[in-house]
Structures are given as C-alpha cells and as structure tokens.
Amino acid sequence: MTDTTTKKSHILVVDDEPDMCQICARALQSRGYEVTAVTNASLAPDMIVQGNYDLLLTDLKMPGISGLELALMALQRDPTAAVVMMTAFASYEHLHQAMQNGISDFLSKPFDLSQLMLAVSHALNRRHLIHDNVRLRALEALRIDSEILNSTLDYTLLVQYVLDLAVRWSAWPAAALLIGEEQTPLTSVTFFDNQWQLSVRGMEFAHRALSARSLMTSHGEMFTHAQYVIHTAMAIPISWGSLHGVLMIATNDTEPNIPTVTELMTLLSGQSVAALRNAEMYGEMSNLYRRQRQIEVMKDEFIAIASHELRTPLTMVLGYSDILMRTINGDNQTYIEEIRSNALRMREVIDHMGQLQKTSLDNDLQLTTIDVTDVVLQVITQMNERFPTIKINVFSDYTATYPFISDLQWVRVILVQLLTNAATYAQRDTIDISTHYQYPAFAPVQLASDSQQWLTITVSDQGVGIDMREQWNVFASFVQVDDSLTRSNGGMGVGLALIYDMVRRLGGFVMMSSKVGVGSTFVVMIPSYQQESSTD
Missing domain, CATH: 3.30.565.10 (Histidine kinase-like ATPase, C-terminal domain)
Incomplete structure (x- = not known):
C-alpha cells in the first residue's frame, strides 16, 4: 500500500544517542518526511509547544526528561498527535503504561529500518483517521448549527451567533469578529462577551492575518479582561460582498489543542461567510424594497395631486371648445376640433393615472x-x-x-x-x-x-x-x-x-x-x- 501522507507529515525525533537520532532522521527523510532531530531532550518541550508536529519519535529513557513525559506534552497539545516510543528496556509495564497514555506504537531496540517505517506509517495513518473522524463529527455538528446559521437574516443576530459557535466549538473563552470595508482597516468589533477588550497587540495581529489572507496563531497579550489577560489567539480572515473581516478566538490554556481547533474554525468560517453574504444581500434587498415603497407612495401622491389639478382647467377647455364648436363655422372649426381632440386625449391619460392609483389603494x-x-x-x-x-x-x-x-x-x-x-x-x-x-x-x-x-x-x-x-x-x-x-x-x-x-x-x-x-x-x-x- 502506498503511503500518501509522507510529504505532508512533520516528525520530531528525540534521542540522547546521537548516532541513533541521526540514523532515524536520515531514514525518515529518505522516505520524504519533514524531520526535525534533537539529542538534547531538555529542548524538546519548547519545540513541542511552538512547533506543529504530526508525529513524535522519542526514546523512553533520557537525561532530564523521559520520553513518556514528552509524549504526554504532545498529546495534551494535540490529542490526535501520533507518538512512537523507542527503548532498549522494553517491558510489559512500559508497554502497558505507554498504551494507556495514548502512545501509538512501541519499538524495542535494536530494530531494523523496515520496522521503524512500518510503525511510523501505522501511527500516522491512525492520526489521519482520528482527524477524519473529528472532521466528520464537526461536519455533523455544523450541519445542525448551519440550519440556524443560514436561516438567520438579521445581521446583528447572525454575528452574535457566529461568535457563540466559535466559543462553543473551540472551548476557548474569548471571541471577536472584526469587520471593515474592502481596502480599509477593520473598524467594527463585536465581542462574544463585552467584558473582553482587544489589546493593541491583538488588533495588530488581526490585521496581519487579514493581510496574509491565512489562518494564524500567536502568543502574547491579545485579549484583556477585568481579572486576567489571554495570551494565545487564533485569527481567521474572512470576506463577503463588499466587506472583509477577521474572526478571532483566544484562550489562556497552556496546552491548547491547536490542530483540532484550526480544523473546526476553518469549517465555521466557511459557513459564516455564506451566511453573512446572505444576510448582507437580504439587508440590501430590504433597503431597496423600502426605498421602492417610498417612491411608490410619492408616485401615488403625485398622481392624486396632478389628476386633481389638471381636471379643473381641462374641464374648462372642453367646455369652451364645445361652445366654440357651436358658434364658429368654416375653417376655424377645424382648429377647434383639434383642440378638443387633444383635450380628450389628455383626459384619457388623466383617467388612466387615476385608475392606476385607485387599483393600488x-x-x-x-x-x-x-x-x-x-x-x-x-x-x-x-x-x-x-x-x-x-x-x-x-x-x-x-x-x-x-x-x-x-x-x-x-x-x-x-x-x-x-x-x-x-x-x-x-x-x-x-x-x-x-x-x-x-x-x-x-x-x-x-x-x-x-x-x-x-x-x-x-x-x-x-x-x-x-x-x-x-x-x-x-x-x-x-x-x-x-x-x-x-x-x-x-x-x-x-x-x-x-x-x-x-x-x-x-x-x-x-x-x-x-x-x-x-x-x-x-x-x-x-x-x-x-x-x-x-x-x-
């Protein structure tokens, strides 16, 4: 079976034995994986927090920190992370403890490269299956929520519902939607909870994500609250119609599940764009309809006034033309007939205008x-x-x-x-x-x-x-x-x-x-x- 995930996967290799670390790294790179290798285990925790690794390949026993502790850190950050443990001290106790903590596979040293490749491939495939399962659950939840999302045409209610879904799906406590017109800065901010405020750094981060047109995460003072400050934020740029914006969520969790949240927010942003576009179009149509009704009222008033004001002089024209028709003979009577004919035509136009107004009322x-x-x-x-x-x-x-x-x-x-x-x-x-x-x-x-x-x-x-x-x-x-x-x-x-x-x-x-x-x-x-x- 062909491994279709090789070039997509980033692997962190941690082993205090330089030769073992180098052999594993080269072997994995030869199969097309992106590999980062480190022999100093004390550097690995920061790399796990700051990086975005699909698989952790680590030795079990190392100076300063054990492979099991690194595995727990990786799984806390991303519960779908794949972890393969290597050890020369394999025992039933180690195997049982590893599997209980979500370790994907266990390699007993010494092992050949084919065993390594098989364990890595199985672990990554398991990770992708978990990802697909998360995505399917998210899609099912989105299908249910999208019925409300797509049926909400009130712009204010829709924005608040998008923020509610962002907080509920991510389990992050802070959310905001920043909106502005195209080619202009983001000027309108709506918060999930008005007790939150966006810091200057958070505002700059939102504009960086908008400029990059890609989802971004950042650490620092993004959202402020009366009691505490949130330091981890995610920004998702969106655009619809003549507007663009950034959906931001934030948490102070030291080990946030970034990949899963990214997946969910990507799905939500896509649905939100469609719903916001529909709401904007509905608002424009409502405004056009109101303006049309105003024009129709003005038209009816004009018809009523014009019909009334024209009928009186027209009646006099027709009356005097009838008198002249009876008193004037010869060629001049032709001119009087022309006057009367056009007056009758004008009366017909006025009658039509009156009938049109009457049917509307x-x-x-x-x-x-x-x-x-x-x-x-x-x-x-x-x-x-x-x-x-x-x-x-x-x-x-x-x-x-x-x-x-x-x-x-x-x-x-x-x-x-x-x-x-x-x-x-x-x-x-x-x-x-x-x-x-x-x-x-x-x-x-x-x-x-x-x-x-x-x-x-x-x-x-x-x-x-x-x-x-x-x-x-x-x-x-x-x-x-x-x-x-x-x-x-x-x-x-x-x-x-x-x-x-x-x-x-x-x-x-x-x-x-x-x-x-x-x-x-x-x-x-x-x-x-x-x-x-x-x-x-």
Whole structure:
C-alpha cells in the first residue's frame, strides 16, 4: 500500500544517542518526511509547544526528561498527535503504561529500518483517521448549527451567533469578529462577551492575518479582561460582498489543542461567510424594497395631486371648445376640433393615472355575475368609435355553463386597455380578440381548484413587436418600449401596468409573447369567484 501522507507529515525525533537520532532522521527523510532531530531532550518541550508536529519519535529513557513525559506534552497539545516510543528496556509495564497514555506504537531496540517505517506509517495513518473522524463529527455538528446559521437574516443576530459557535466549538473563552470595508482597516468589533477588550497587540495581529489572507496563531497579550489577560489567539480572515473581516478566538490554556481547533474554525468560517453574504444581500434587498415603497407612495401622491389639478382647467377647455364648436363655422372649426381632440386625449391619460392609483389603494372587489359576450361587444363598439380604421375580429367559444363572477368594472377596464394597447401599436388594421371560459389545463395547478372556472382573454396584433430584452419590463408603470422624445405612439405607459395590477388583484395572471416586426399576443386569465358580493 502506498503511503500518501509522507510529504505532508512533520516528525520530531528525540534521542540522547546521537548516532541513533541521526540514523532515524536520515531514514525518515529518505522516505520524504519533514524531520526535525534533537539529542538534547531538555529542548524538546519548547519545540513541542511552538512547533506543529504530526508525529513524535522519542526514546523512553533520557537525561532530564523521559520520553513518556514528552509524549504526554504532545498529546495534551494535540490529542490526535501520533507518538512512537523507542527503548532498549522494553517491558510489559512500559508497554502497558505507554498504551494507556495514548502512545501509538512501541519499538524495542535494536530494530531494523523496515520496522521503524512500518510503525511510523501505522501511527500516522491512525492520526489521519482520528482527524477524519473529528472532521466528520464537526461536519455533523455544523450541519445542525448551519440550519440556524443560514436561516438567520438579521445581521446583528447572525454575528452574535457566529461568535457563540466559535466559543462553543473551540472551548476557548474569548471571541471577536472584526469587520471593515474592502481596502480599509477593520473598524467594527463585536465581542462574544463585552467584558473582553482587544489589546493593541491583538488588533495588530488581526490585521496581519487579514493581510496574509491565512489562518494564524500567536502568543502574547491579545485579549484583556477585568481579572486576567489571554495570551494565545487564533485569527481567521474572512470576506463577503463588499466587506472583509477577521474572526478571532483566544484562550489562556497552556496546552491548547491547536490542530483540532484550526480544523473546526476553518469549517465555521466557511459557513459564516455564506451566511453573512446572505444576510448582507437580504439587508440590501430590504433597503431597496423600502426605498421602492417610498417612491411608490410619492408616485401615488403625485398622481392624486396632478389628476386633481389638471381636471379643473381641462374641464374648462372642453367646455369652451364645445361652445366654440357651436358658434364658429368654416375653417376655424377645424382648429377647434383639434383642440378638443387633444383635450380628450389628455383626459384619457388623466383617467388612466387615476385608475392606476385607485387599483393600488382599493382592495374591495364588487363581485357580480358578468355576461362576458355582452361586455366584449360593448367594449368593441367603444373601440370602433375611437379607432375607426382598426378592424377587431372576435373569436369566442364562450359558453355560460357556469356563471362568471368577478368585478365588472375591472374586467371592462382590462378589456379596454388590452384593445387600446393593441390598436396603439398596430401597424396593420386588424386586431384579434378571443375569449374562452373553462378550466385551463395549462394553468399552474396551485392557482386554481378543480371546480374553478377561468376566463381566458387573448388579444393579438400585427404591430411593431417587443424585443425579448424589453419584455420583462413592459408591465411596469410609466414604461414604454420606445422611450424617446420622438416616439410615434402617445400615452404614459400605464395601460399594461394597470392590466397587470388589476388581473393580479383578481387572482389571475398575465402572459405575453412578442416578436419584433411580427406583433404581440397578450393572454389574461381571470378566475371566477364562487359567489357575488352581498349588499346590505
């Protein structure tokens, strides 16, 4: 079996016999391991604390400190550390004591190099299995905690929950999240416990980790408390959206389990970045929504004021033009007709604005049984007077097997606006309208019950058509596909917005298909209500 961990592993060799220490070190280096060898056992404790070794290969009996004591130090710092013990004084007592304290393997001197390699390989494989097990347990814990993490959209609560998880997972008492905008220093600090404060050295350490873009650990006065100071800290840089930050945790444990904590904090930081990004996006969307609502309120107020202020002078213009029409003859009457025609057009625009505002405020429907065929014919008669050059073809398989109950006024306005839009943009002199009353098999199931009937209105024109990139926006208020000042078609772009809003409030939906140079087709589907409005 190929050892895939050789180049990844760092081994500390401790033996007071120089020849043995050198032979073991060279043999392990020849297999690709990174090896640090020391013959002075008294130097080993500091090396264990300050270094990051995957395996300790040590003699059992040495001057000053025993191999068993070194093993305990290594295992206190990292419970997953691999330890292989060498001794020329092997006994059952030594073997039993070693295994009880977590020693991976025991080599009796003299031993050949194949035995050494086998013991080291087995010990490292055991370490990696333990690491994988820790990671799996962390992933399972993260899966449970991430449900809360990812469902928290309040930014303040999310930051506090991230700090809570950092303290709970690491078992380190202090945690802080430092945040700043990109290309700027970290300016905002949130603590797990506000009794903690970050020292100048801790702040500098956080910025070093941010600059290096890598997880770092450091020793020194990092966090301060009213009663004591914490000297060991870990910093994990993170970034999301337009912000970046550093998650810091700290402990005063003399033998902190750095590798395991590193593994857990790496997992947590990845999940935290995704959750913080979601919270930031949600906050931006909420702000945009609030601003949109403010704009809509301002728009409604403007429409109300403009409609009211324009109606009075417009009424006077129409009144005086009627008088002049009856008193003036000859060529001058043509000018009066032009004045009256444009005044009527302005009144229509004001009526549309008023209807758009009314639908946004009025939630009360006046339900009644509607004769769809009769309403369609009435609207077509009205359209013929307004657009005498446009021919409207009617196709209908409407059968009143069940009564169609809805708001008559709103259905009439929807028909008028559909035909007005088609006539306005028609390049030929023909418009098609069809009506069907049935349960539409192609409608989304969630929009209708099995017993509910739907009125389907389809209006097609052979007009200019709408580019696909513009189609998503045609139902917005005050939008026209041709928004230039020299556009050939009049109006304020409220007709389709009015249709969309009314149909939506009636419980239906609108669809459209269009091709530039061919024309457009609009389909409106409105459900029938179960009963008419009651009147007292």
